Amino acid sequence: MSNLRIFAVNHKKISSLHIDNVCCSKIRANLRRLKLHLPHGRNYSSLPGIIGNDVKSLHSIISPPITKIRNIGIMAHIDAGKTTTTERILYYSGYTRSLGDVDDGDTVTDFMAQERERGITIQSAAVTFDWKGYRINLIDTPGHVDFTLEVERCLRVLDGAVAVFDASAGVEAQTLTVWRQADKHKIPRICFLNKMDKTGASFNYAVESIREKLKAKPLLLQLPIGEAKTFKGVVDVVNKEKLLWNLNSDDGKNFERKPLLEVSDPQLLKETTEARNALIEQVADLDDEFANLVLGEFSENFDLLPAEKLQTAIHRVTLAQTAVPVLCGSALKNKGVQPLLDAITMYLPSPEERNYEFLERISRLLLPFADQHVEIPSLTAGNIALTVGLKHTATGDTIVSSKSSALAAARRAERKGEKKHRENNEAERLLLAGVEIPEPVFFCTIEPPSVAKQPDLDHALKCLQREDPSLKVKLDPDSGQTILCGMGELHIEIIHDRIKREYGLETYLGPLQVAYRETILNSVRATDALDRTLGDKRHLVTVELEAKPLETSSLQPVIDYAQSVTQDLSQASQEAVENGIHSACLQGPLLGSPIQDVAVTLHSLVIHPGTSTTMISACVSRCMQKALKKADKQILEPLMNLEVTVPRDYLSPVLADLAQRRGNIQEIQTRQDNKVVIGFVPLAEIMGYSTVLRTLTSGSATFALELSNYQAMNPQDQSTLLSRRSGLT
Numbered sequence: 001m002s003n004l005r006i007f008a009v010n011h012k013k014i015s016s017l018h019i020d021n022v023c024c025s026k027i028r029a030n031l032r033r034l035k036l037h038l039p040h041g042r043n044y045s046s047l048p049g050i051i052g053n054d055v056k057s058l059h060s061i062i063s064p065p066i067t068k069i070r071n072i073g074i075m076a077h078i079d080a081g082k083t084t085t086t087e088r089i090l091y092y093s094g095y096t097r098s099l100g101d102v103d104d105g106d107t108v109t110d111f112m113a114q115e116r117e118r119g120i121t122i123q124s125a126a127v128t129f130d131w132k133g134y135r136i137n138l139i140d141t142p143g144h145v146d147f148t149l150e151v152e153r154c155l156r157v158l159d160g161a162v163a164v165f166d167a168s169a170g171v172e173a174q175t176l177t178v179w180r181q182a183d184k185h186k187i188p189r190i191c192f193l194n195k196m197d198k199t200g201a202s203f204n205y206a207v208e209s210i211r212e213k214l215k216a217k218p219l220l221l222q223l224p225i226g227e228a229k230t231f232k233g234v235v236d237v238v239n240k241e242k243l244l245w246n247l248n249s250d251d252g253k254n255f256e257r258k259p260l261l262e263v264s265d266p267q268l269l270k271e272t273t274e275a276r277n278a279l280i281e282q283v284a285d286l287d288d289e290f291a292n293l294v295l296g297e298f299s300e301n302f303d304l305l306p307a308e309k310l311q312t313a314i315h316r317v318t319l320a321q322t323a324v325p326v327l328c329g330s331a332l333k334n335k336g337v338q339p340l341l342d343a344i345t346m347y348l349p350s351p352e353e354r355n356y357e358f359l360e361r362i363s364r365l366l367l368p369f370a371d372q373h374v375e376i377p378s379l380t381a382g383n384i385a386l387t388v389g390l391k392h393t394a395t396g397d398t399i400v401s402s403k404s405s406a407l408a409a410a411r412r413a414e415r416k417g418e419k420k421h422r423e424n425n426e427a428e429r430l431l432l433a434g435v436e437i438p439e440p441v442f443f444c445t446i447e448p449p450s451v452a453k454q455p456d457l458d459h460a461l462k463c464l465q466r467e468d469p470s471l472k473v474k475l476d477p478d479s480g481q482t483i484l485c486g487m488g489e490l491h492i493e494i495i496h497d498r499i500k501r502e503y504g505l506e507t508y509l510g511p512l513q514v515a516y517r518e519t520i521l522n523s524v525r526a527t528d529a530l531d532r533t534l535g536d537k538r539h540l541v542t543v544e545l546e547a548k549p550l551e552t553s554s555l556q557p558v559i560d561y562a563q564s565v566t567q568d569l570s571q572a573s574q575e576a577v578e579n580g581i582h583s584a585c586l587q588g589p590l591l592g593s594p595i596q597d598v599a600v601t602l603h604s605l606v607i608h609p610g611t612s613t614t615m616i617s618a619c620v621s622r623c624m625q626k627a628l629k630k631a632d633k634q635i636l637e638p639l640m641n642l643e644v645t646v647p648r649d650y651l652s653p654v655l656a657d658l659a660q661r662r663g664n665i666q667e668i669q670t671r672q673d674n675k676v677v678i679g680f681v682p683l684a685e686i687m688g689y690s691t692v693l694r695t696l697t698s699g700s701a702t703f704a705l706e707l708s709n710y711q712a713m714n715p716q717d718q719s720t721l722l723s724r725r726s727g728l729t
């Protein structure tokens, strides 16, 4: 079964340039549609498989053996060093000839203008390169919490991931989020403890935090040689070798690998032997085949166990996701990246080792090299490619060549005993795991520069939404204004900026507002009737319904019907009723925010023959609005999980400030010289917090925010908000 997955990014940036000096005519004839354009601006070497302009190995670009392919993502907390690590990887693999630097704004994968300006990753970028005979398709994903959806849409097409950590901070808030996402998509992982050169870096502390916070079993494949200022290399525990980076080599390309010897390194050898024995026992505990081998032949002396046997077992354990290999280094100081590449090829799976179910063919395919692309005629199973021109496809869709082939594939998968599919309906069986689209917590109005430009703005927003479903766009029914709903201040700012740069539209944003919700506190009944004659047709509906609070949390109203109603309710009328209820719940009576946690019972519904479904919806919606108005109401506000990392000396002002922001502190942890404040704070109180925190701590603190849930506002805060909204205060 074939398993090509399609990954679409940045359709806009594609242009093409023919290579003129292709010398091999036979290949040219076969690959007439192959267009190459080498990235410009930076000093690039060659595309994978091409040495200079020699295309004799073009075939290997298109179809490397599937066992030699690794589709890998890089994920982490913001600023852990993903982009820097990716830059080193590209350099050592020969993809680039000079080292890019996030701080200088010239990296390959952060190619959006906003990324280079801000030094952060916003959009995932894909690059393809070769390492020691392996083809690696690598995706660098954003770390900022506003862009978690972007991370998730990448994870579902990957076979493995490298989780990058800041070794001085260990597991941070966003790492937990992406780790959970990777769990959901069952992605085997390797951990890379980066920034080992940084003051406060601690290998043991970071490993412990992986064990405790991620509940993962770390397999220590390396030990650091020195830490912080003294960090100079790593010990390869599996092979009992030391890897030292040459001080005279600026770019870290050259390093020496030497076996650890009793004469020269007695202490290090002792520690490594202990670490290796512990690793062998740990892997044997998790893998029966390896346990049998170890107990049989090597129980007397683990030193005799060949490294390859241990590596194969680590590969199996990594695939089973019962443990994670851990490596360390410093991307910035060019240490430890080549062994990371070796580990990617050695321990992460090829596409063949993962289970995907569908065959998909697309007419135009491109191989990604960050913001540059090579058009290719076809691709074998297990690769990641780009496709362009899919006008009606949005992020999260699964593309199939035909419904019947997808069904056949699903049936084959079933025959292979995939019981879980049998329980799902046909449509679900056709889909790859979906992406969970987080609910937006902020909104603001957006205006085009002139009324004539409104269609252009609508078009731009439509395109941006297809790329990024966490961006929602709606119309305010009262003012007719376009409303942008997003994940955070930064998210909306970037969208605003992209509309300007990519669509040439200078738009105006209204003030950023928090997306509240509303609910009701008691049970209420309402009746309504609608009687209209249009032409010679009479439309008559009467309805009686009851709305009550729902115990469990649900964004959608839960609807049920009295028995007398269900008896003669047609499918079309039922849909009309439900549309009416849903539309009434989109705008609550207090703030016009969506209503949640409501159950509705339809007690009576009388429809005159010939009444249109639109009239039914309109009548039910009006009746529901009446009921909501009558009920006692409550505003719900988004509550955020907050984690602030702050040097001890600044803890007091930070806590005092949080108390004023209705913050609820759960725990204060000690992390090296820092304090980590963990708690909840209402979103409305934390807008613009980065500036305040910077001022309070002279720029030495960092924070992470994530939506926890919606909670009821207390009566006083609620009435302050309502008076503010109605312009009374």
Ligand SMILES: Nc1nc2c(ncn2[C@@H]2O[C@H](COP(=O)(O)OP(=O)(O)OP(=O)(O)O)[C@@H](O)[C@H]2O)c(=O)[nH]1
Pocket (backbone or CB within 6 Å): 076, 077, 078, 079, 080, 081, 082, 083, 084, 085, 102, 103, 119, 120, 121, 122, 141, 142, 143, 144, 194, 195, 196, 197, 198, 329, 330, 331, 332, 333
């Ligand atoms: N000391 C030290 N600093 C590093 C290292 N790697 C990266 N940095 C620095 O950490 C900062 C963040 O690095 P990035 O590579 O942009 O991190 P990122 O994880 O890609 O960040 P986002 O894309 O914004 O999520 C930059 O200032 C880097 O220079 C390292 O090994 N040691």
